[in-house]
Amino acid sequence: MKAAYLACGGWIASAVGVAASLGVADLLAEGPRQAADVAAATGVHAAPLASLMRVLAAVGLFAETPDGAFANTPDSESLRTDHPQSVRAWCMLAAGDYQRLFHAMSHTVATGEPAADSVLGETLYSYLRHTPAAADVYDRAMEDLARPLAGVLAASRDFSRVETVVDVGGGRGTIVRGLLRAVPHLRGTCFDRPDVCDRARADVEPGLRDRLAYRGGDFFESVPGGADLYILKNVLHNWDDERAVAILRPIAAALREVEHGRLLIIEPVIGGGMGGLYKALDDLLQLVICEPGATPRSADALSGLAVQAGFRVTGVQALPSGHTVVEAAAARA
Numbered sequence: 001m002k003a004a005y006l007a008c009g010g011w012i013a014s015a016v017g018v019a020a021s022l023g024v025a026d027l028l029a030e031g032p033r034q035a036a037d038v039a040a041a042t043g044v045h046a047a048p049l050a051s052l053m054r055v056l057a058a059v060g061l062f063a064e065t066p067d068g069a070f071a072n073t074p075d076s077e078s079l080r081t082d083h084p085q086s087v088r089a090w091c092m093l094a095a096g097d098y099q100r101l102f103h104a105m106s107h108t109v110a111t112g113e114p115a116a117d118s119v120l121g122e123t124l125y126s127y128l129r130h131t132p133a134a135a136d137v138y139d140r141a142m143e144d145l146a147r148p149l150a151g152v153l154a155a156s157r158d159f160s161r162v163e164t165v166v167d168v169g170g171g172r173g174t175i176v177r178g179l180l181r182a183v184p185h186l187r188g189t190c191f192d193r194p195d196v197c198d199r200a201r202a203d204v205e206p207g208l209r210d211r212l213a214y215r216g217g218d219f220f221e222s223v224p225g226g227a228d229l230y231i232l233k234n235v236l237h238n239w240d241d242e243r244a245v246a247i248l249r250p251i252a253a254a255l256r257e258v259e260h261g262r263l264l265i266i267e268p269v270i271g272g273g274m275g276g277l278y279k280a281l282d283d284l285l286q287l288v289i290c291e292p293g294a295t296p297r298s299a300d301a302l303s304g305l306a307v308q309a310g311f312r313v314t315g316v317q318a319l320p321s322g323h324t325v326v327e328a329a330a331a332r333a
């Protein structure tokens with residue numbers, strides 16, 4: 001029976017995605033509501049909504065009350081937009097655009113190529129560039145995954161002598177915002193594709209606005225200079241070795257201009273603290289979703305890429321979040 005249920009896993013994923021997109025957990029925040037009530041509030045049909053909610057209640061994501069209403073559970077609370085560790089956007093992406101690509105997994109298995117070209121007719125980032133609603137979900141989904149790390153990173157090292165941090169491919173700036181909140185003297189820049197920065201800038205909390213900048217650009221060309229700490233989190237993960245080295249080179253060039261500067265490459269790595277289903281799914285995602293040639297790497301493999309790009313590796317640290325940090329400084333002649 002297990003195989004038969006697992007084969008319906010995509011139905012459950014779609015139910016989670018629809019509930020997340022409609023904001024059902026937000027609507028249940030004040031207490032249980034009938035499906036008809038939630039359907040009226042979201043402009044959808046009550047019968048299919050009740051049916052999908054019953055499936056989600058059966059797997060424990062929501063609960064059905066004796067009078068047939070639906071209520072949040074501790075798990076569905078994390079679908080609320082205002083939950084401190086919300087995964088609402090991640091669920092919308094995983095069950096939405098990513099699920100579309102996973103439907104073409106047989107293409108990946110047959111050809112060894114990622115699915116984006118065969119499903120979207122272009123790479124994921126080029127699709128996101130001209131599909132702003134999908135891009136906003138993607139950015140917020142990356143934020144959902146990055147949020148738990150922001151505090152962990154701030155507590156993991158001494159930032160007292162760091163003045164300026166640049167998060168390269170920093171998305172909505174989740175990590176850099178977390179660091180600025182924790183380290184009051186720090187100034188930061190989130191560097192990402194111009195449209196990502198334009199969307200994120202508007203949402204920065206007033207208390208950080210004078211210390212945080214967003215800079216749009218292309219990390220293959222150059223990165224903002226003058227910082228003494230650069231971060232690359234889950235960025236090299238998307239690219240093959242040649243492109244990964246091409247991303248690292250402009251950072252090495254920027255760090256050669258400052259004294260005591262460091263780069264932190266932060267990823268889940270082979271043999272690191274993320275194991276089991278999480279790492280297995282992440283490895284599969286790299287092959288199906290990421291750019292051609294993206295591959296799981298060990299800390300040694302990441303260190304090797306850094307050395308090729310003009311760095312010397314100064315440390316490797318495991319974080320309680322399961323991520324591994326490869327710390328590097330620009331090699332000097």
Ligand SMILES: C[S@@+](CC[C@H](N)C(=O)[O-])C[C@H]1O[C@@H](n2cnc3c(N)ncnc32)[C@H](O)[C@@H]1O
Nearest residue numbers: 142146169170171192193196217218219233234
């Ligand atoms: C997997 S996401 C990681 C985001 C963030 N570092 C995190 O961990 O949440 C990769 C990021 O790289 C950015 N990116 C992709 N191509 C880029 C480019 N050529 N120049 C700058 N940023 C780029 C994407 O927009 C995206 O925000």
